[in-house]
Amino acid sequence: MLDVRDLTVHIGQTRPLVRGVSFHVGAGETVGLVGESGSGKSLTARALVSLLPNGLRAGGSALLHGRELVGRDHPAGVRGHQVALLMQDPFTMLNPLTKVSTHILESLPGAAGRTEVARRLAEVGIDDPAVAGRYPFQLSGGMRQRVALAAALAKDPGLLIADEPTTALDMTTQHEVLALLRRIQVERGMGLVLITHDLRVARETCDRLLVMYAGTLVESVSSAALDTPAHPYTAGLLRSVPSITHRQPVLLGIPGSVPAAADVTDRCPFADRCAWAEPACTAHAPELVDLGGRATACRRHHEIDLTPAPETPQTPPETSDQRDILLDVHDLTKVYRSVGFRRTAHTALAGVSLQVGEGESVAVVGESGSGKTTLARAVLGLTDPTGGRITLDGIDLTSYRRLRAGDRAQARRVVQCVFQDPYSSLNPAHTVGYALREALRQRGEPVQSEVDDLLSLVGLPGDCAGTYPEALSGGQRQRVAIARALAVRPRLLVCDEPVAALDVSVQAQILEVLRTANRDLGIALLFITHDLAVARQVTDRMVVMRHGLVVEHGTTAGVLDDPVHPYTVRLVESIPGAHRPRENQGEAHVPQ
Structure with missing residues (x-):
């Protein structure tokens, strides 16, 4: 369905923000883009739907059913019809002065009426007909996200890009929205690109995960194999996830912060934060190596053990x-x-x-x-x-x-x-x-x-x-x-x-x-x-x-x-x- 090859995003003529990103998405498949803020996940998504901020330009190739998306200022008949974007904050998609019914009607093709609006809202789990007559500010966060999803799917796209769609929601609402996305995806055979920094969400929702760091891919892995990472950055993210089953003796984050992509183009971008780095890691930028079913951009993947050590649960304090x-x-x-x-x-x-x-x-x-x-x-x-x-x-x-x-x-x-x-x-x-x-x-x-x-x-x-x-x-x-x-x-x-x-x-x-x-x-x-x-x-x-x-x-x-x-x-x-x-x-x- 989607074939992305060597996607780049630049500011000006030479300063890269995203570089050399390649991946594919099949019909009915869910692919997750994960990584810290500043890794380039959202810029990658926006480049695919020609919504980059002013001053940024995309390069490379992204074919959707054979149709090129990169380099088109206004991909007529593509955005909305073939690919849609669901953002983190529904207020960025919904006009607070426009009723819910109008949002849906504006997105529907042809002269659709109230019956079709009600059907589209019911598809995202909104059965109350009164919701169509309300404004976004009169709805809860979860309800607003459902309306935004209904508007995004109104033109029946084959591919949905969801950028942190549940980050601002509580656990039960997050669970409901993710289950809703999965149900609609299965019913429609729709491809889904899910952008998230929550590895728990990514593991449960996605078929494959693409781990991004400093504007580039450092690992590609199936969700089932996530517990055995092949890149130190992926291992660091996994160590940072808080356990729901026990209290951990020490909460281990990754020291430092994500560097600017332009500053690490000629070296391993993770070297300064990596416990396994050696001088050769900064000599040149590592390539994404296919290991058979997964890929990693770590030159030492064959000689370091990234399997997480078992933890001894901490004894709960006195009451x-x-x-x-x-x-x-x-x-x-x-x-x-x-x-x-x-x-x-x-x-x-x-x-x-x-x-x-x-x-x-x-x-x-x-x-x-x-x-x-x-x-x-x-x-x-x-x-x-x-x-x-x-x-x-x-x-x-x-x-x-x-x-x-x-x-x-x-x-x-x-x-x-x-x-x-x-x-x-x-x-x-x-x-x-x-x-x-x-x-x-x-x-x-x-x-x-x-x-x-x-x-x-x-x-x-x-x-x-x-x-x-x-x-x-x-x-x-x-x-x-x-x-x-x-x-x-x-x-x-x-x-x-x-x-x-x-x-x-x-x-x-x-x-x-x-x-x-x-x-x-x-x-x-x-x-x-x-x-x-x-x-x-x-x-x-x-x-x-x-x-x-x-x-x-x-x-x-x-x-x-x-x-x-x-x-x-x-x-x-x-x-x-x-x-x-x-x-x-x-x-x-x-x-x-």
């Missing part, structure tokens, strides 16, 4: 009943009421109770809309609860506005936060050192050595102090955000999806920083996440929320290994590649 209570949330409620002609009420929290002990780490998990972030905002004083009580270190924090100045200052020293998006939590006009010094001033006169100590604690070099946030990668920014939170020496750190937007390798590094803060500094964690494998690696206990209620709680191992509530069972079963262990490692409790 909260052996610790003094630091945070006590009792019967917390939060109701959002709208004003105007039509008054409505939405209950975000419906009587939530939980405790966090000194030095303990507690996960709060659940789907989007379960009330996790509202709970975190209430603890941080960013929203006032409608009812209930929040006590932190003996201070009643139910309403920050009613606190005396001294109590408010004390609360701010006791609790700090790390948000999902490090871009919005750091001031782009201030250097890293300035941001850390400002935080240090909250507990006394800072000295440069303290700034250096904080950077060292989160794994950053001291020269980062003079750097502005825009010059750092996403993972480095998140490390700075954590260092700033730790500067005031808090006793509780509230983490709201702190690794949801990060590559798997960077994610492992950030999680290890948080585990170190919890284990070595005794800082308690209230960890908000929808990724149960991440929760397994960081937390002692787990609270499962649904529709503003706690439906199950217990030790993290107990809840994940032997879930009791049907909702928790569904969450666990939604994890790509998850399996249920035979023996329970803890006790779970279902609130009455």
